[in-house]
Amino acid sequence: MSLELQGVSAGYGAGDVLHEISLDVRPGEVVVILGANGAGKTTLMRAVSGVIPRRGRILFEGKDISRTGPEQIVRLGLAQVPQGRGTFVDLTVEENLRTGALSRRDSARVNEDLDRWYTTYPRLAERRRQKAGLLSGGEQQMLAVSRAMMSRPRLLLCDEPSLGLSPRLTQELFASLRSINEEWDMSMLIVEQNAAIALGIATRGYLLEVGTIARAGSADELSDSDAVRAAYLGY
Amino acid sequence: MEFELFLTRLVQGINNGAIYAFLALALVCTYRGSKALNLAQGELAMICTFVSWSLAANGVPLPLAILGGVVVGGLSGAAIERTLIRPLGRDAHYSVLLVCVGLFLAINALAGFIWGGDPQSFPAVVPDAPDDFVPVMGVRLRYQQLVILVVLLVLVAALYAVFRYTRFGLSMRAAASNPDSASLVGVRVNRVNAWGWVLAGAVGALLGPLIAPSTTLSTSMFFTFIIYACAAATVGGFDSPIGAVIGGLFIGVTENLVASYVGFIGDSLKLTVALVILLVVLMVKPSGLLGTREVERV
Ligand SMILES: Nc1ncnc2c1ncn2[C@@H]1O[C@H](COP(=O)(O)OP(=O)(O)OP(=O)(O)O)[C@@H](O)[C@H]1O
Ligand SMILES: [Mg+2]
Numbered sequence: 227m228s229l230e231l232q233g234v235s236a237g238y239g240a241g242d243v244l245h246e247i248s249l250d251v252r253p254g255e256v257v258v259i260l261g262a263n264g265a266g267k268t269t270l271m272r273a274v275s276g277v278i279p280r281r282g283r284i285l286f287e288g289k290d291i292s293r294t295g296p297e298q299i300v301r302l303g304l305a306q307v308p309q310g311r312g313t314f315v316d317l318t319v320e321e322n323l324r325t326g327a328l329s330r331r332d333s334a335r336v337n338e339d340l341d342r343w344y345t346t347y348p349r350l351a352e353r354r355r356q357k358a359g360l361l362s363g364g365e366q367q368m369l370a371v372s373r374a375m376m377s378r379p380r381l382l383l384c385d386e387p388s389l390g391l392s393p394r395l396t397q398e399l400f401a402s403l404r405s406i407n408e409e410w411d412m413s414m415l416i417v418e419q420n421a422a423i424a425l426g427i428a429t430r431g432y433l434l435e436v437g438t439i440a441r442a443g444s445a446d447e448l449s450d451s452d453a454v455r456a457a458y459l460g461y
Numbered sequence: 462m463e464f465e466l467f468l469t470r471l472v473q474g475i476n477n478g479a480i481y482a483f484l485a486l487a488l489v490c491t492y493r494g495s496k497a498l499n500l501a502q503g504e505l506a507m508i509c510t511f512v513s514w515s516l517a518a519n520g521v522p523l524p525l526a527i528l529g530g531v532v533v534g535g536l537s538g539a540a541i542e543r544t545l546i547r548p549l550g551r552d553a554h555y556s557v558l559l560v561c562v563g564l565f566l567a568i569n570a571l572a573g574f575i576w577g578g579d580p581q582s583f584p585a586v587v588p589d590a591p592d593d594f595v596p597v598m599g600v601r602l603r604y605q606q607l608v609i610l611v612v613l614l615v616l617v618a619a620l621y622a623v624f625r626y627t628r629f630g631l632s633m634r635a636a637a638s639n640p641d642s643a644s645l646v647g648v649r650v651n652r653v654n655a656w657g658w659v660l661a662g663a664v665g666a667l668l669g670p671l672i673a674p675s676t677t678l679s680t681s682m683f684f685t686f687i688i689y690a691c692a693a694a695t696v697g698g699f700d701s702p703i704g705a706v707i708g709g710l711f712i713g714v715t716e717n718l719v720a721s722y723v724g725f726i727g728d729s730l731k732l733t734v735a736l737v738i739l740l741v742v743l744m745v746k747p748s749g750l751l752g753t754r755e756v757e758r759v
Contacts, residue, residue: 275645277641277644277645295644296644296645296647297644297647297648297649300645300646300647301647305645306645308641308642308645312639312641312642312645313639313642314634314635314638314639314642314643315638315639316634316638316753317631317634317635317638321631321634324631325631325632325635325642325643325646325648326646328628328631328632328635328646328647328648329646329647333628373646377646377647
C-alpha cells in the first residue's frame, strides 16, 4: 500500500473537522476525493502532509507518519501541491522550482529534473527569470505541480488543481497529471470539485461529506452513483 | 576650498550612514524570517560590546575579544528567538514588538547592573591617534572609519551571496516568502528563522567594538543609532540587505549635508531630517526603495 489512513481525525482546535477517516491509495493508483466546500478536503490533505496535528494511523509505504512533521514527510517521498498553489511570489520561477529540491541530497541531478519540467511546461521555461507572482493562475498551477515533483516524490497530493483555471487549462493540467502518473508510475491523491474531469483520470474515489467518508468506489461506480451525479456532475 | 568642505561633509555623512546601515543590516536579518522589528537590537549589540571589553580588559587579545562578543551575540540571538519569539507563533507582530521593547529595557538594565553607569573607553582595532588617517583630495579618511566601511561592504556582499546563491539562502527566502509552502517543500522554518537571529546578534556584536572607540562604551551608546537604523531599514526596504545599506548611507549623507548647508537645522535637528526622509519614502514607496512589493496576481 502506498498510503493508508486508519481512523484519522483532525481539526483546528475548536473541535474536529475530520472524523475517523479511513482510506487507501495503492501503488500507481490515482485516487480522487470529492466533496462540497467545507467538507474537510483540504484539512484531510494537511493532516496527511503533517501541517496540522492529527490522531489515528497514517501509513505511508507501511511506515506510520501520524507524528511526523511536514519537513520530514516530504523527505520520505510524499509531496503536496497545496490549495491555492502556495507560490513563493517574490522568488523567480526557477527559484520556486529549486525550492522543490531543497529536501533532496543529490543536488547534482537537480538540473536534469529542472530541464525535464521545463520541457513538460515550456511556458515555465520562458518565464524562468520572472517573479513567480507575475505568472497567470494556470502557470502557477503548473509551477506548483513541477515544484512538488522536483522533490522526486513517490506519492503526490494535489488539492484542487483546477481552482481558478479555465476549462481548457483544467483539461491540459489533468492530461499532464495523467501522463505524470503513467510515466513515473506515480501514486496520486487528488482533491477535486470538478468531478467529471477528476473521475476521468482516477482509478478510484471517495466522497467526503462533513468530515466523514460517505461513499467509496471505483471511478465508474462513482460516476454512475446518483449522489455524485446530482451534487457534482450536474445531470 | 568650498568643494573640499563639501567633500569633508560628504565623508562624515558616509561614516555616520555606515553605522546606521550596519545596524539596519542586523534588523533586516531578523525581520526577513520572523517579521520581527527587534528594537532591542542596539541593546544586544551594546551588551556584547561590554563582553568584548571585559575580555580585552582581562588580557584577551582584542580581535579574539571581539570574536568572543560576536559569538555571545549569535548565541543570544538564538536564545531570544527560541524562548521569547517562537512561542508567540507566526503572526503575532504586536506581541513580538512588545517583547522586543521589554527586551530593550531588560538588557539595558542588566548591562547597567553588571558594568555600572560610567562610560568606558574602548581600544581601537587599528591605530586611531589624531594623525592616523589617509588624506584623499584634502579629506581625512580615518583608519577606524575605513574599517567600518570595509567590514560593512564585505558583510553585505557576503549576506547577499548567501541569500542569492546557496541552498541555505534559498531556504531562508522561501521561509520568509511563504512559511507554509516552505515547510511543505522541507524547509525547517523555525530553524531557518532562528539563524536569522543568530546572524543579527553577531552582526550587531561586531558593530559595537568598531564604533565604541569613538562613541565610548556606555549603556546608552545605541539609543539614537537604533532609531536611525529603523529609518534606514524602512527607507531601504525591511527585507533587503542591500536596501538597508543604501538606506543607511542615504540618510547619513542627506542629514549631514542638510545640517551643514541649511542654517537653522544644524546638528540639533539632524534626527528630524532623517525622520522627514523616512516619511517621504513611506508616502512614495511604502515597501522601501528596494523592498519587496507584493507582486501576487491571482
Ligand atoms: N485554519 C483553519 N482554522 C479553523 N478552521 C478551519 C481552518 N481551515 C478550515 N477550517 C474549517 O474546517 C472546515 C473544513 O475546511 P476545508 O478547508 O478542509 O474544506 P474543503 O473541503 O477543502 O473546502 P473547499 O472546497 O472550499 O476548499 C471548514 O468548516 C472550515 O471553516
Ligand atoms: Mg479545500
